[in-house]
Amino acid sequence: MTDNVTLDIERGAATWNDPSYDLTTRVDALVAAMTLAEKVAQLYGVWVGASADGSEVAPHQHEMAEPVDLEALLDNGLGQLTRPFGTAPVDPALGALSLLRTQQRITAGNRFGIPALAHEECLAGFATWGATAYPVPLSWGATFDPALVRRMADAIGADLRRLGVHQGLAPVLDVVRDARWGRVEETIGEDPYLVGTVATAYIQGLESAGVVATLKHFAGYSASRAGRNLAPVSMGPRERADVILPPFEMAVRESGARSVMHAYTDTDGMPSAADEQLLTGLLRDTWGFTGTVVADYFGIAFLHTLHGVAGDWSEAAGAALAAGVDVELPTVKTFGAPLHAALAAGQVSEALVDRAVRRVLLQKAQLGLLDADWNPVPPALAGADLTDPDALRGTVDLDSPANRALAREVAEQAVVLLRNDGVLPLAGPARIAVVGPQAENPTAPLGCYSFPLHVGPRHPEVPLGIDLPTLAQALRAELPSSEVVVEAGVTVDGPDPSGIAAAVEAARGADVVIAALGDRAGLFGRGTSGEGCDAESLALPGVQQQLLDALLDAGTPVVVTLIAGRPYALGRAVGEAAAIVASFFPGEEGAPAIAGVLSGRVEPQGRLPVSVPRGPGGQPTTYLAARLGQASDVSNLDPTPAYGFGHGLSYTRFDWSDLAVEQAVADTDGELRLAFTLRNAGDRWGSEVVQLYAHDPVASVVQPVQRLVGYLRVPLDAGAACRIEVTVPADLFSFTGRDGRRLVEPGELELRLAASSADPRLVAGVALRGPVRPVDHTRRMHPRFSVTPSAG
Numbered sequence: 001m002t003d004n005v006t007l008d009i010e011r012g013a014a015t016w017n018d019p020s021y022d023l024t025t026r027v028d029a030l031v032a033a034m035t036l037a038e039k040v041a042q043l044y045g046v047w048v049g050a051s052a053d054g055s056e057v058a059p060h061q062h063e064m065a066e067p068v069d070l071e072a073l074l075d076n077g078l079g080q081l082t083r084p085f086g087t088a089p090v091d092p093a094l095g096a097l098s099l100l101r102t103q104q105r106i107t108a109g110n111r112f113g114i115p116a117l118a119h120e121e122c123l124a125g126f127a128t129w130g131a132t133a134y135p136v137p138l139s140w141g142a143t144f145d146p147a148l149v150r151r152m153a154d155a156i157g158a159d160l161r162r163l164g165v166h167q168g169l170a171p172v173l174d175v176v177r178d179a180r181w182g183r184v185e186e187t188i189g190e191d192p193y194l195v196g197t198v199a200t201a202y203i204q205g206l207e208s209a210g211v212v213a214t215l216k217h218f219a220g221y222s223a224s225r226a227g228r229n230l231a232p233v234s235m236g237p238r239e240r241a242d243v244i245l246p247p248f249e250m251a252v253r254e255s256g257a258r259s260v261m262h263a264y265t266d267t268d269g270m271p272s273a274a275d276e277q278l279l280t281g282l283l284r285d286t287w288g289f290t291g292t293v294v295a296d297y298f299g300i301a302f303l304h305t306l307h308g309v310a311g312d313w314s315e316a317a318g319a320a321l322a323a324g325v326d327v328e329l330p331t332v333k334t335f336g337a338p339l340h341a342a343l344a345a346g347q348v349s350e351a352l353v354d355r356a357v358r359r360v361l362l363q364k365a366q367l368g369l370l371d372a373d374w375n376p377v378p379p380a381l382a383g384a385d386l387t388d389p390d391a392l393r394g395t396v397d398l399d400s401p402a403n404r405a406l407a408r409e410v411a412e413q414a415v416v417l418l419r420n421d422g423v424l425p426l427a428g429p430a431r432i433a434v435v436g437p438q439a440e441n442p443t444a445p446l447g448c449y450s451f452p453l454h455v456g457p458r459h460p461e462v463p464l465g466i467d468l469p470t471l472a473q474a475l476r477a478e479l480p481s482s483e484v485v486v487e488a489g490v491t492v493d494g495p496d497p498s499g500i501a502a503a504v505e506a507a508r509g510a511d512v513v514i515a516a517l518g519d520r521a522g523l524f525g526r527g528t529s530g531e532g533c534d535a536e537s538l539a540l541p542g543v544q545q546q547l548l549d550a551l552l553d554a555g556t557p558v559v560v561t562l563i564a565g566r567p568y569a570l571g572r573a574v575g576e577a578a579a580i581v582a583s584f585f586p587g588e589e590g591a592p593a594i595a596g597v598l599s600g601r602v603e604p605q606g607r608l609p610v611s612v613p614r615g616p617g618g619q620p621t622t623y624l625a626a627r628l629g630q631a632s633d634v635s636n637l638d639p640t641p642a643y644g645f646g647h648g649l650s651y652t653r654f655d656w657s658d659l660a661v662e663q664a665v666a667d668t669d670g671e672l673r674l675a676f677t678l679r680n681a682g683d684r685w686g687s688e689v690v691q692l693y694a695h696d697p698v699a700s701v702v703q704p705v706q707r708l709v710g711y712l713r714v715p716l717d718a719g720a721a722c723r724i725e726v727t728v729p730a731d732l733f734s735f736t737g738r739d740g741r742r743l744v745e746p747g748e749l750e751l752r753l754a755a756s757s758a759d760p761r762l763v764a765g766v767a768l769r770g771p772v773r774p775v776d777h778t779r780r781m782h783p784r785f786s787v788t789p790s791a792g
Helices: 002-016 023-033 036-041 070-076 092-109 137-143 146-162 182-186 192-208 237-244 246-254 276-286 299-305 313-323 337-344 350-366 401-414 471-478 500-508 544-553 590-599
Strands: 045-049 080-082 117-120 212-218 259-262 292-294 416-420 431-435 483-487 512-518 558-564 579-584 654-663 665-667 671-680 686-695 707-716 721-729 742-744 747-756 759-769 784-790
Touching: 002 023, 023 350, 036 070, 036 337, 036 350, 045 070, 070 092, 117 212, 117 350, 137 146, 137 182, 137 192, 137 401, 137 579, 146 192, 146 401, 192 212, 192 237, 192 246, 192 707, 212 246, 212 276, 237 246, 259 276, 276 313, 292 350, 299 313, 313 337, 313 350, 401 579, 401 590, 431 471, 431 500, 471 483, 471 512, 471 590, 483 500, 500 544, 512 544, 544 558, 558 590, 579 590, 654 747, 654 759, 665 671, 671 686, 671 707, 671 747, 671 759, 686 721, 707 721, 707 784, 721 747
Parallel strands: 045 080, 080 117, 212 259, 259 292, 431 483, 431 512, 512 558, 558 579, 665 759
Antiparallel strands: 416 579, 654 671, 671 721, 686 707, 686 747, 721 784, 747 759
């Protein structure tokens, strides 16, 4: 038996590690030479932490994972290394050395010399010590600028790749359905088109750097009941098809993404991890996805422990493998001994293992990990003396000036001006009172997947690793002639209002008040926003509303400045505050970005990716509501938001005019065409976001009153104008019909050119004629915009 296996290896060696052969041929040769144990070993990861002194990684002990004997596992190889940089603080260069040495050990330990694929979190930047903390995805959505997000992702991918990381567990393509959900900060917004376009750009940036992007969480995670993390999902198939799935569909088709992560949740009783129709039938057979499907952490085990659809670990492994899950993360559990037992008992077919391992090895081949000349030395350590770890310390900079400049650019463009009575931009007030729990908190602008808040709290003795100016510091730097006084008044979520009196006194002695309010990011109840930090209502946490009301009563103009992970109701401030500025965990450069907007150095450019509620109750709701989901005479509750999706003011003014409907009628497979003039009528540069909404007044099934089908950011100098032509394929009016198929129906329609979902500027009546036309995943997904400068 041993001799036969050796001959198989020798036969295949010239094939599987030879780049001159096509990838499929190479992988087939390798799989044919592998034992069952060696194939299974490629289907799981081991959670590790890099060594602080550059020696090999050590298995990470997690309360939900059993101890792992890494030495015993490596004889058969290893599929993945989980978060070698993101588990504990480690100097980047020494972390890279630790990973290098571990890869040498892994390749030496298995017969084929196959390295592990290393993955990390990268939701708001490379989640490791000392790396740039970029704005969270909700801020990406606020930019309405996919090109900018792609540049950011390219920079994140470059940092991952140069340290030897192959896969990033981002982006999140979940569409917000209930803003009480703790993970709203990780999403891009409440509209599937915005989510799809921005996420696709992020993926393209990550993949262009040679890093495997991971679409998550497939699918429905954000629609959990009452916004509770992991709670069951009750949506129907039409909502799933028209709201939840389109961002994934767009990304699979347009981004080049090579991995998908299943969602934790069950939809109508079917857990995603065991849903063959979703993970194989739709994702692969219909959409044509060819990459890997990886488990969300412990998600396969949850089929047994949380969902109760598997009687033991073996059944859980078999169900996930049959559904189409290829890799168990974060560490071996069900795909270890339980899967081997199921295979030996004939309960799971080896063909399922072969199917999964082919996908895993194909990805490794794409990354060059199967090449004969593969080198474990990452680019960051090329040419370095690897025998002297102390000399390596501090030689890798993951927060370079270029990174920080990019982080600031994203943060500046994401700040949203919601209200302004003319107090902004600040005209050098003599005294500014910065009041509230976010005034002097350096980590206030960070999300829950930033390293300082995700891992840092477990290591209080370790410095943050990046420079984090506070809002008060940023205002002092931005407005050096103004005196800045600070009074916290309250904590983010504490019940004690005793400091409000001092805050009011500070406000009365100032010319303007900056009310610095919002969230504290954390995990599983240790914050007010983040994974496992769901909210009962959308009232400001703690007694912040009490503080805000007291400040409004003090008589000094109040500029509400939110640094948060979700939208909040602001009570009286909607009508009484001098101004309201919102930012969604804008990252390490967030405080200077906010200060720049307040001073006027930065033009407000952000637009709301989520609606801001008028009251704290009324969830779940988004702007994608049908008529009966909006204000009506049949309910005493009015869900109309204080500020609608897409809203955002500027310090300049834009005029929209001269609408021409150049093609008002088209066949159901044709195109409609509009044109209009946009002019900057103010006295300073500005950037308008042209939003295109579709309205279908009569359809065969209930439709949202409107939905975003396109957008374009248009920068214009003061007094400048442009002519914008928009070509709208009929496919953009498609929806899921009564029989579950997507279709385009004939009828009278509207196209709304708008500054927000609540602010249409130009409305065109159009029509589609001809037969009902079925469409599928190959349909056209975007309008075409053409911009021509014109006389101001």
